[in-house]
Amino acid sequence: MLDRIDVALGERSYPILIGAGAMADNSSLRSALPGNRVMVVTNETVAPLYLDALERALGEVRADVCVIPDGEGYKTLATYESVLDSLLAHGHPRTTTVIALGGGVVGDIAGFVAATYQRGVAFVQVPTTLLAQVDSSVGGKTAVNHPRGKNMIGAFHQPNLVLADTDTLRTLPDREFRAGVAEVIKYGVIKDPALFQFLIDERAAILARDEPALRHIITRSCAIKAAVVAADERETGERAILNFGHTFGHAIEVLTEFELLHGEGVALGMVMAADLSARLEWLDADTARRIKRLVADYGLPIVPPMNRLAPDDMLDVMGRDKKVRNGHLNLVLVRRLGEVAITDSANMALVRETLAAGQGLCNG
Amino acid sequence: MLDRIDVALGERSYPILIGAGAMADNSSLRSALPGNRVMVVTNETVAPLYLDALERALGEVRADVCVIPDGEGYKTLATYESVLDSLLAHGHPRTTTVIALGGGVVGDIAGFVAATYQRGVAFVQVPTTLLAQVDSSVGGKTAVNHPRGKNMIGAFHQPNLVLADTDTLRTLPDREFRAGVAEVIKYGVIKDPALFQFLIDERAAILARDEPALRHIITRSCAIKAAVVAADERETGERAILNFGHTFGHAIEVLTEFELLHGEGVALGMVMAADLSARLEWLDADTARRIKRLVADYGLPIVPPMNRLAPDDMLDVMGRDKKVRNGHLNLVLVRRLGEVAITDSANMALVRETLAAGQGLCNG
Numbered sequence: 001m002l003d004r005i006d007v008a009l010g011e012r013s014y015p016i017l018i019g020a021g022a023m024a025d026n027s028s029l030r031s032a033l034p035g036n037r038v039m040v041v042t043n044e045t046v047a048p049l050y051l052d053a054l055e056r057a058l059g060e061v062r063a064d065v066c067v068i069p070d071g072e073g074y075k076t077l078a079t080y081e082s083v084l085d086s087l088l089a090h091g092h093p094r095t096t097t098v099i100a101l102g103g104g105v106v107g108d109i110a111g112f113v114a115a116t117y118q119r120g121v122a123f124v125q126v127p128t129t130l131l132a133q134v135d136s137s138v139g140g141k142t143a144v145n146h147p148r149g150k151n152m153i154g155a156f157h158q159p160n161l162v163l164a165d166t167d168t169l170r171t172l173p174d175r176e177f178r179a180g181v182a183e184v185i186k187y188g189v190i191k192d193p194a195l196f197q198f199l200i201d202e203r204a205a206i207l208a209r210d211e212p213a214l215r216h217i218i219t220r221s222c223a224i225k226a227a228v229v230a231a232d233e234r235e236t237g238e239r240a241i242l243n244f245g246h247t248f249g250h251a252i253e254v255l256t257e258f259e260l261l262h263g264e265g266v267a268l269g270m271v272m273a274a275d276l277s278a279r280l281e282w283l284d285a286d287t288a289r290r291i292k293r294l295v296a297d298y299g300l301p302i303v304p305p306m307n308r309l310a311p312d313d314m315l316d317v318m319g320r321d322k323k324v325r326n327g328h329l330n331l332v333l334v335r336r337l338g339e340v341a342i343t344d345s346a347n348m349a350l351v352r353e354t355l356a357a358g359q360g361l362c363n364g
Numbered sequence: 365m366l367d368r369i370d371v372a373l374g375e376r377s378y379p380i381l382i383g384a385g386a387m388a389d390n391s392s393l394r395s396a397l398p399g400n401r402v403m404v405v406t407n408e409t410v411a412p413l414y415l416d417a418l419e420r421a422l423g424e425v426r427a428d429v430c431v432i433p434d435g436e437g438y439k440t441l442a443t444y445e446s447v448l449d450s451l452l453a454h455g456h457p458r459t460t461t462v463i464a465l466g467g468g469v470v471g472d473i474a475g476f477v478a479a480t481y482q483r484g485v486a487f488v489q490v491p492t493t494l495l496a497q498v499d500s501s502v503g504g505k506t507a508v509n510h511p512r513g514k515n516m517i518g519a520f521h522q523p524n525l526v527l528a529d530t531d532t533l534r535t536l537p538d539r540e541f542r543a544g545v546a547e548v549i550k551y552g553v554i555k556d557p558a559l560f561q562f563l564i565d566e567r568a569a570i571l572a573r574d575e576p577a578l579r580h581i582i583t584r585s586c587a588i589k590a591a592v593v594a595a596d597e598r599e600t601g602e603r604a605i606l607n608f609g610h611t612f613g614h615a616i617e618v619l620t621e622f623e624l625l626h627g628e629g630v631a632l633g634m635v636m637a638a639d640l641s642a643r644l645e646w647l648d649a650d651t652a653r654r655i656k657r658l659v660a661d662y663g664l665p666i667v668p669p670m671n672r673l674a675p676d677d678m679l680d681v682m683g684r685d686k687k688v689r690n691g692h693l694n695l696v697l698v699r700r701l702g703e704v705a706i707t708d709s710a711n712m713a714l715v716r717e718t719l720a721a722g723q724g725l726c727n728g
Binding site: 077152155 | 441445448449452453455476479480481482483484505506507510512513515516517518519520598684
């Protein structure tokens, strides 16, 4: 049996099915398709591992495949256009379905294609990384990067179905797996102290990739994201809490020229956000330390490469963030485990202290 | 005083303001902008005529301008990308507004940019052709062309405001003006016998571009389109009646390699659709002749260039149309003036008769 989370968005509602073998759930898959054609978008790393299994699940459905190169560097308008070319070359009608088989990059590109091919066609996500399963495959954000900024071109386009198959995590490189855990820690901090505790208690099982432990953290993460997205699909308010750790993290990613994985940037960003929360006396210092310790316990970075992250540069990049409104830095800060709040008026002297603190963060 | 039509789409509702000097209605314009930045997208023909007037209406608002080449041939992903580049080079935030100043091509490209820049920003249409004022600026369809098909890449993205300034029609070339009338005839046929009669009775005033006559046909056309779009924003049903004449017309455009203007293709397509309606005995032959005569009276083509429109080629292109579902040709046919219906089961022998009839259409 698979776990099921429903994302409640009126006529755009859809289920997320989670567990071992989710990809083989051909009845769910077939009933999510409005027509009898699909275009599978995947990459050169994932295709040899899982394309056969997905095609088996599709059975009689006429499937074309578009294999794109692996890596964030290919999340471009050029790759997007190549997938559109392929859809048109194969004569796909409006009733086609685009299926993303891969991690966040594949999902973001395929989703943007689905959002815009013939002004929008059906979309199914089959995420194969932990990060994509707990975060990017849920919520309808699609995008490609522009040389001047990440995710600058895109659309909101909800999938019809998400199949999060825990079996696919067995082949995930360790570093990518840990980066995915960063987003799970985020959900614990912003909404779910029990999940935070589970991450502490079941660390060995999670790192051993035991199915019940994986399924639990994915299901809880998706349930939290689904509830937040249902309340604020287009990020006009509440949804911004999902950016906890991301404003700092994104600036770190930019200044380290994306040598860090997104989840690693988020990990560092969460430690900084917790540190700032403590400096502002929103949060007790002990909880800030617990957050930092959990991040460290999953082998995620807690010490930023300070020589490349001068506070002025960090503030400069943070000030150019998409999330900046009317010149104010919007930050998600912690009040207690499970409760965060958004502020656009954090004391900038304390923000600078956090940025300058480096290894001394939270005196951890 | 300007006429006002409201497009009722819940939280995406917006007004269309119609009349001489609509572009100078700076209070409406300013209140449609969520922030204090705008990007005006226009073309090299329209910019020298109307950009100054629009910039005056914008007053203190910080306006950047992106001038694209004139013509359907530039309605491409490359032009779309150049506008995105300009938005990013000038650091436009999420609160920016894209303003389309021009005809259908400018509106379609600028709208697709607005739909996808940072996953969607505000959009204002200032249409300067009759076709754009009565059709393409209303309803939220945005798109660019692909070498394999028109409007194959795009999104639904409603504007915040449409300013249809009848003064701008004074500079419109005669051929383009008449092509715009074709869409007005369409509204008369599908929904409004009184508008059809107005086009007959007031032909001299309309062709002389008298403001009250222009304002009347634009306001009626927008009112009809607004009602249809409000009932079916994403064209899952009723909205398809707006395609009257367009399935034939689009195939004619393709086979004549776009030497005809869109409105000219629609004019020929409407004559064919009326002819087929009469052959199927949905419509009396006299009304089919009246439709043909009105099209001719506005100097629009009623005789297709038969040597380039072999019935087999027409059927082939029509079969590849976006609007084809499950292999069935969807056609909008006329029952009487003001009433059309959609069928996917027209007698193909009679469709071929219409396509082969050429000059003999309706024995007119």
